[in-house]
Structure formats: C-alpha cells, structure tokens
Amino acid sequence: MWRRWWIPVADSAARITPPPLVERRALDVATVGYAVLDEAGHVLYANERADELGLVRAGLIDRRIGEAVSRAVVHTDPVDVELGPQELPPDLIGPRRNPMSVQAVLRSMGDGLVLVSASDETETLRLEAVRRDFVANVSHELKTPVAAISLLAEAVTDAADDPESVERFSQRLVHESNRLSVLVNELIVLSRLQGADPLPDLSVVEADAVIAEAVARTATLAESAGIDLVTGEKTGLLVMGDRPMLLTALTNLMSNAVHYSPAGTSVSISCVLRETVVEISVTDRGIGIAPEHQQRVFERFFRVDQARSRATGGTGLGLAIVKHVAANHGGEARVWSKPGLGSTFTLRLPQYRPAPPVESSTPPAGRPGTERPTGAPRRHASSRGVQ
Structure with a gap:
C-alpha cells in the first residue's frame, strides 16, 4: 500500500x-x-x-x-x-x-x-471559469435593461410637454424596471444555489401542497394567457427539502409552460412515484424544443426563442434555478420535448419515508372489550364497588 x-x-x-x-x-x-x-x-x-x-x-x-x-x-x-x-x-x-x-x-x-x-487544482480552475463566465453573462444581461431605463428616462424628460408620449414612455419604464428587478432577484437566488452555502434545515414537504401553491401563484398568469392549469389526484407523497426553494422551482416550470403555450391549450401538472423517486412533471402543448437545444435549456441565460423571451420578460435563469434546486436536494431536472407537440419538464426528488414505529415491549393497559390478563381476578357487574 x-x-x-x-x-x-x-x-x-x-x-x-x-x-x-x-x-x-x-x-x-x-x-x-x-x-x-x-x-x-x-x-x-x-x-x-x-x-x-x-x-x-x-x-x-x-x-x-x-x-x-x-x-x-x-x-x-x-x-x-x-x-x-x-x-x-x-x-x-x-x-x-x-x-x-x-x-x-x-x-x-x-x-x-x-x-x-x-x-x-482542476476543480479550482473549473470554478474560476464558471465564475468568469457567470460574471460575463450577468454583465451582458444587465446592460440591456439598465440602458433601456436610462434612455426611457431621457425620453420622458424630453417629452414633458406631450402627455401621451410621457404615458407611453412611463409604461415602458415600469416594464423595464420590473424586468431588472426580476433579473436581480433571480441572480441572487442562483448565486446562493451555486455557492458553498449549505441548504437551511430541511423539513418534510408534501408534494401535493407545493403543487397547489405553485398553481395558485401561476393562476393569474395562466388566466390572462388563456391557459388552463390541470392537476391530477392527490398522492400524499413526501420529500425532504426546503419548501420555498421547491416552490420557486415548480413555479418557474409552470410559468415557462404558460409562456410557451398557445392560447386555448392546457398545462398539466402530475406527481407520481417511480421506485423511490418522486417525479413532479409539468407538460405543455406548446412549440416544443429542437433536439439540439434540449441539452442546453438548463444553462444560464439560454433562450430557445429570443423574441418570445423579450416579449414575456424572461430572464433565461428560470430553468437554471430549477436544475440547481433539484441538484441541491439530491435529485435532478429532466426534459422531454418534440417540436410541434410540446414539452415535459420533470423535477425528480428522493422520496421521504417515515421511519416505522417502534413496537413497545410494555403491554397496553386494559380497555373495555380487551382480553383479561391471565391470573387477574374477574370482576362482575354485581360486585362493582364491593371490596
């Protein structure tokens, strides 16, 4: 040795x-x-x-x-x-x-x-390369909304005597400000997931409850887009995890499905158990993803349709967050898609199984209708109260 x-x-x-x-x-x-x-x-x-x-x-x-x-x-x-x-x-x-x-x-x-x-030092170099790439991507993505906000602010100032122009530019200014806010918040979440900070204390989470809350969060967006959210029967499945993170990941999947689905279609959310893995799937009937793009959809800032992402205010970080949430919970994120038929994104998480109760060696106390212990005196109704 x-x-x-x-x-x-x-x-x-x-x-x-x-x-x-x-x-x-x-x-x-x-x-x-x-x-x-x-x-x-x-x-x-x-x-x-x-x-x-x-x-x-x-x-x-x-x-x-x-x-x-x-x-x-x-x-x-x-x-x-x-x-x-x-x-x-x-x-x-x-x-x-x-x-x-x-x-x-x-x-x-x-x-x-x-x-x-x-x-x-291979891992150190890899992390340094990821950091440089992350900083470069963030710098590029932040330039667009920041530059737009600056130009719109100047336009509002120049059009002070034109109320219609001021209103139009102000609406665009609010839109870009919201986009910047969402981008910054998602960058904070992603940096925390990619960092060395451990997950907070995990707890037992009901998959059905997380699905229901994610549906409630996405309901307004789906209604305005003319999309029906369809859920299956409750399963009672449990996972061990951080509820807010799981909720964020599932909400991102549902929001993506709504954004890439045509009006009048539906988005289905299902939850099944495959061996010891809980699979939460979100299926849309949208445009689908080409095979050459399916391996990249979980990358930071990758967008299949740039024009649609700009129209919906997408940041390109939602699926990256999903991937890291799954990895931090010991699971994974998968995608199945076919152009013209739609896509199915699946969050796979280890099932939580409660430990079986430990049988007590102490016999239970006597109850009405239970068998009398051997050798114990039999009491009759007529002798109640008699010593």
Missing part, C-alpha cells in the same frame, strides 16, 4: 526514519501528493498520490521539480512549480479523471532536505 523509494544517496537516507504507522496510513489516503527529496533531487520517499499527480514516476522526480530543488534548499520561502495537465498511468485509470492542473510547492526541511507537496 505504502509506496516508498528508499534511495541511499550519500548519507541522506540515514537521516530519514520511517514515519510511524498512523502517519503512514494518513499519507496513504491523503488527497495531496507528498515527497521528500535530498539536495540532489533524489526521492527519499513519496506517497501514492505523488505518483498519481505526476510528482514522482518510477522513483524519479519530475524534471521541473528537480530544477527547483536547489532554490528551495537555500530559500526559506516556498517555491511554486506549475506541473500542468497530467495523464494517469494505465493501472490507475478508472472512474477518476486526469488532473488538468497540478500545483506543486517545495519547502526546505533543513539539513538539505526538501518537502514537496502537490495538489490537483
């Missing part, structure tokens, strides 16, 4: 004693690669992770690490070395992905020894 190369270079190996058993086991399972080198760059020992991250291969240190050893020996400050992408050896390739970025740090241990630690 413990991968170690003891190389007696000069008398360096004599100064290294094998780490205690507990420390060796700790290094065996460490996610950081560790290696101890002498001043000539020879490997005195290393853990398995050092081999996986390309720090050590076949008992030899990486060339870039070897070049930095002499600097690390004479400097008190750590020396950073970027190892870049690494390809795992064939015997290690499995479910794990190849590290895309490995960062190594060399520190002097004194007596001519150097400790090298290497870590996989």
Whole structure:
C-alpha cells in the first residue's frame, strides 16, 4: 500500500526514519501528493498520490521539480512549480479523471532536505471559469435593461410637454424596471444555489401542497394567457427539502409552460412515484424544443426563442434555478420535448419515508372489550364497588 523509494544517496537516507504507522496510513489516503527529496533531487520517499499527480514516476522526480530543488534548499520561502495537465498511468485509470492542473510547492526541511507537496487544482480552475463566465453573462444581461431605463428616462424628460408620449414612455419604464428587478432577484437566488452555502434545515414537504401553491401563484398568469392549469389526484407523497426553494422551482416550470403555450391549450401538472423517486412533471402543448437545444435549456441565460423571451420578460435563469434546486436536494431536472407537440419538464426528488414505529415491549393497559390478563381476578357487574 505504502509506496516508498528508499534511495541511499550519500548519507541522506540515514537521516530519514520511517514515519510511524498512523502517519503512514494518513499519507496513504491523503488527497495531496507528498515527497521528500535530498539536495540532489533524489526521492527519499513519496506517497501514492505523488505518483498519481505526476510528482514522482518510477522513483524519479519530475524534471521541473528537480530544477527547483536547489532554490528551495537555500530559500526559506516556498517555491511554486506549475506541473500542468497530467495523464494517469494505465493501472490507475478508472472512474477518476486526469488532473488538468497540478500545483506543486517545495519547502526546505533543513539539513538539505526538501518537502514537496502537490495538489490537483482542476476543480479550482473549473470554478474560476464558471465564475468568469457567470460574471460575463450577468454583465451582458444587465446592460440591456439598465440602458433601456436610462434612455426611457431621457425620453420622458424630453417629452414633458406631450402627455401621451410621457404615458407611453412611463409604461415602458415600469416594464423595464420590473424586468431588472426580476433579473436581480433571480441572480441572487442562483448565486446562493451555486455557492458553498449549505441548504437551511430541511423539513418534510408534501408534494401535493407545493403543487397547489405553485398553481395558485401561476393562476393569474395562466388566466390572462388563456391557459388552463390541470392537476391530477392527490398522492400524499413526501420529500425532504426546503419548501420555498421547491416552490420557486415548480413555479418557474409552470410559468415557462404558460409562456410557451398557445392560447386555448392546457398545462398539466402530475406527481407520481417511480421506485423511490418522486417525479413532479409539468407538460405543455406548446412549440416544443429542437433536439439540439434540449441539452442546453438548463444553462444560464439560454433562450430557445429570443423574441418570445423579450416579449414575456424572461430572464433565461428560470430553468437554471430549477436544475440547481433539484441538484441541491439530491435529485435532478429532466426534459422531454418534440417540436410541434410540446414539452415535459420533470423535477425528480428522493422520496421521504417515515421511519416505522417502534413496537413497545410494555403491554397496553386494559380497555373495555380487551382480553383479561391471565391470573387477574374477574370482576362482575354485581360486585362493582364491593371490596
């Protein structure tokens, strides 16, 4: 298990004693690669992770690490070395992905020894890329309503002597202000879902109650669009989750279905149990989604129909919020769609099952009509009150 190369270079190996058993086991399972080198760059020992991250291969240190050893020996400050992408050896390739970025740090241990630690920074780079992409998207999306509000405010000022123009521009100003408000609120929700903050204390949530409240929230929008909201029978299914988040996700699905459905059609909401998963589905009879777009509908700011999104005030964040709400509850969001037939969006959540009651070993107290315990005196109506 413990991968170690003891190389007696000069008398360096004599100064290294094998780490205690507990420390060796700790290094065996460490996610950081560790290696101890002498001043000539020879490997005195290393853990398995050092081999996986390309720090050590076949008992030899990486060339870039070897070049930095002499600097690390004479400097008190750590020396950073970027190892870049690494390809795992064939015997290690499995479910794990190849590290895309490995960062190594060399520190002097004194007596001519150097400790090298290497870590996989792939996830850090991915998160940084997501953050940059998120900021770029947000900046672009915020420019449109902000610029529109600025232009409309100037137009209202210039048309102060024209009441009809003032009213028209004011209505547009209110529309853009509401759009900006919705966008900012959804950005706040999405950033919280994507962040490291844990979910609040979860509670048992009735799927039927969440569906009913989401329908109530969407009823006015559906009525104005001429859409009927159709729900199935109550199921009594339970999930463990954060009710406001689940309600937001389901309301977003219903609102999307209404926006993309023609007048005179209906939107159906169903709830079923498939094995241990509660599936809440929202089905519309709208325009549908092309196959090449179905994998992207849950991306931030992605819109299948840009013109329709502008007309309805959509932000392109609703389905992204649905995806993250589902993921934060240990579930997932799915879509089925066919152009011209409509779409079905499904929120899949683990079912909550109450623990079975624990049977008590204490016999229940006697009640009228229950069997008399063995050996207990029988009391008759005629002897009531007699000692």
